[in-house]
Amino acid sequence: MKLVIVAVGQKMPDWAQTAFDDYAKRFPPELRLDCRTVKTEPRSGGKTAEQLMQAEAQRIEAAIDSACNKGRRIVVLDERGTTVTTKALADKLRGWQQQGDDVALLIGGPDGLLPALRQQAHERIRLSDxxxxxAMARVLLVEQLYRAWSVNAGHPYHRE
Ligand SMILES: C[S@@+](CC[C@H](N)C(=O)[O-])C[C@H]1O[C@@H](n2cnc3c(N)ncnc32)[C@H](O)[C@@H]1O
Structure with missing residues (x-):
């Protein structure tokens, strides 16, 4: 089972890449992490937000196809999604690991994710109100996935 973060964006700013890498390198071997960046559709050119998100959604789907096994679970990161506590995320992570399918965690671009993509997802998760x-969503997500693992593993990183 692999966790695959698929994020729309350009090159991450150095501070965000450093923070992301700092958490990613702590992941234990049983929690495989992959991160794919898909190109933001250029905002100049008169396309509607729907058309921009549609172009980005095609790249997201291609990235999922190339990174994940067939039975993958799609999880959308969305400010309109369900609020999760760290404990709830730890429970989700345990369930995903037991199920064994790859999990694609999607982060949208400047206009967010295509509504059809959000609706088709198995889960929609809100990280904050x-x-x-x-870039901040990517860093927060990787830290919380690491924290969720530490809760399940009884690792001292997480303290109640
Ligand atoms: C700049 S935000 C896009 C905001 C856009 N107006 C929307 O309605 O989604 C870029 C991406 O970061 C993620 N994101 C931003 N805030 C979030 C939150 N509070 N919880 C979960 N994901 C969030 C989402 O995946 C979003 O598509």
Whole structure:
């Protein structure tokens, strides 16, 4: 089972890449992490938000196809999604690991994710009531996935 973060965006700013890598390198071997960045559709050119998100959704689907096994679970990161506590995320992670399918965690671009993509997802997760920039969402997600693992493993990183 692999966790695959698929994020729309350009090159991550150095501070965000450093923070992401700092958490990613802590992941234990049984929790395989893959991160794919798909190109943001250029905002100049008169396309509607729907058309921009549609182009990005095609790249997201191609990235999922190339990174995940067939039975993958799609989880959308969305400010309108279900709020999860760290404990609830730890329970989800345990369930995903037991199920064994790859899990694709999707982070949208400047206009978010195509509504059809959000609706088709198995789960929609809210990380905060605030709207986060995509780089911040990526860092927060990787830290919380690591924390969720530490809860399940009884690792001292997480303390109640
Ligand atoms: C700049 S935000 C896009 C905001 C866009 N207006 C929308 O309605 O989704 C970029 C991406 O970061 C993620 N994101 C931002 N805030 C989030 C939050 N509070 N919880 C979960 N994901 C979030 C989502 O995947 C979103 O598509």
């Amino acid at each position: 605030l709207t986060l920039p995509h």
